[in-house]
Amino acid sequence: MTEPAVHETESTPSPGCPPPHPAPRTPSLALPRDSCDAHCHVFGPADVFPYAPDRTFTPIDAPKEQLRALHAHLGLTRAVVVQSSCHGNDHSVLLDALRGGCGRLRGVALIGETTTRDEVEELHRAGVRAFRLNFLPHLRTPPTRAEIDSVLERVDGLGWAAQLHVRGEEFEALEGLVRLLPGRVVVDHIGRVDLADGRDGPAPRALRALLDGGQVWVKVSGVDRVSRQGPPYADAVALAADLVAHAPERVVWGTDYPHVNIAGEAPDDGLLVDLIERIAPDPAHLRRLMVDNPAELFDFPSTH
Template sequence: MTERAVHETRSVPSPGCPPPHPAPRVPSLPLPPDSCDAHCHVLGPAAVFPYAPDRTFTPYDAPKEQLRALHAHLGIRRAVIVQSSCHGRDHAALLDALGSDTGRLRGVALIGETTTREEIEELHRAGVRAFRLNFLPHLRTPPTRDEIDSVLERVDGLDWAVQLHVRGEEIAALEGLVRALPGRAVVDHIGRVDLATGRDGPALRSLRALLDTGRVWVKASGVDRISRQGPPYADAVTLAASLVAYAPERVVWGTDYPHVNIVGEAPDDGLLVDLVERIAPDPAHLRRLMVDNPAELFDFPPTH
């Protein structure tokens, strides 16, 4: 097979990477001004920003223009764009997106032992305020403690948060490591906990214990990923609401757009916005979830 044929074959979206929802509904929930989608992605376009050769999945393109249009449709002003593993450590698409909308966007990087301090400082100037550690084996080999320490040395002095992508049962095993991290940490997608273990399983006990430290946050994103019931994801929404009630000052929310590596069709992002009212029924908690908490965690300008 020729090199060109190999490239064309690998450009086909992978199973488990559906296109975004074709027509998300207009949310009925009016969000507070400066509300933030604290977990979303920019992917490609591959013709401009090629995907990493060693990626484990190939998504549909979801360029910055598409994300901006979605946020306008949903009534969201701010966003935190998380570098996807399909782009590896090439942050060109992320930097392009951040540079197109200064002040409204922040970023989360994927860096490693070969990332230079100069590259990290460029990312910081662009608006990156965290780096992500993937512990899911379908994305990469989980980082060792030496690798984590090396990255921490490279970001020293920048006050970046550590974003942890873990799967349920791993939270308890990693609790000691998370407690030992300097500064702030944030757990993606409600820790991708297994709701079959119940509200008092080891993963959720560890997650609540980490929230008790005052330095660990959690993202109430990915309710569609962990629900065992399907839309409107009542079981996962109930769990997210319990965490907001438990630690209202350390929970943020995100769409997870464009929803890669999922089973079935992509969720309706308009529905996900409307579910925020159930996740944070108290208006004060809603403002914290959507505005104040992400502003503090990701260094957005103060809001009034």
């Protein structure tokens, strides 16, 4: 008798998927009104929204109620919920979160070959304003040109941004992809750059060059992923600050909650909020980062 694949039946969280920080501190930074967590996830609960049979990892459940409570604790009133590969192309969990968000949530979808145009339009009505392309091998095989063209056909005319999950060593190849994509392009998690060569190494320089083209935006999220020093992640925070100063009109910030596929314990999200003051010490840049830029990129109502 053939045993079933572990990922089809296993409900225990995978290694690298720790529980969220049990008691995130209350941030000392008072965020501007309508500040946005531009990158977070909702997982399950699995008995309501099952994980995809072909997923490469199993997270701990992190339902919408948990995310809402965290945002209230941190002083965040808007958020962008990113569909995770562990839920695949079934957007039920994302739609449920968006419909319960009372207009304060937007979404990022994973469009696949089985996704229909009708489904895409339903996602748009619910608040999705971007699609994500994963190029990290632990999540999936990188999309082919044909797959990317198929996604672009399905989202044509909706004005969605393209969100790219890539590593810094791929930036050279990324230039060609950016030219292929018709609208705004968002690089996740500071491009997952390797800081072994410091803030002026090849990958950070390439990322700044991409920003200079005017089409690319960067999420200065994931400082805990990029740092080689651990909390309070001074090396990655300094790089994020460089990027904010370099292109303050095309940067957004996110928690990356609940922090899956990481080494060690989940970061303190209260600390991550307090680090924003170092990432954007200029009050005008802080407002752009947390309010104006996400409103423009993800189509939130203007607060002016």
